[in-house]
Amino acid sequence: MIHVIATIETRPGGREDFLSAFHELVPDVRAEIGCVEYGPAVDLSTSIADQPAERDNVVTVIEKWESVDCLKKHLEAPHMQRYRRAVKDLVLGVSIRVLEPA
Numbered sequence: 001m002i003h004v005i006a007t008i009e010t011r012p013g014g015r016e017d018f019l020s021a022f023h024e025l026v027p028d029v030r031a032e033i034g035c036v037e038y039g040p041a042v043d044l045s046t047s048i049a050d051q052p053a054e055r056d057n058v059v060t061v062i063e064k065w066e067s068v069d070c071l072k073k074h075l076e077a078p079h080m081q082r083y084r085r086a087v088k089d090l091v092l093g094v095s096i097r098v099l100e101p102a
Helices: 015-030 068-078 078-087
Strands: 003-008 035-041 058-065 093-100
Touching: 003 015, 003 068, 015 035, 015 058, 015 078, 058 068, 068 078
Parallel strands: none
Antiparallel strands: 003 058, 003 093, 035 058
16 A cells, blocks of 8 residues: 655635535545545644644645555546646646655
8 A cells, every 4th residue: 555645736715716626526536446545635723833834725635545556547547637627727736745654
């Protein structure tokens, strides 16, 4: 199993529109072969020491896949291509970190 943390920076004021489109995508992704977990999260402001400042225009996607091959197929899936076209004007940048359990 692998873990994926995707950090998506949206244009100012665009996070809610982005999340609306993302929530429409989630059922298709969760139905993919090899998808264990897939969902968006946003920063939560707390009083916990050393927590960085809240980011109003960031969505973090937390994913688990059975393998890197499953992740690669996911990234090439037709519904992912449609989704990227749908949100391209809302997204300023994306970074993806692929991890393995240690």
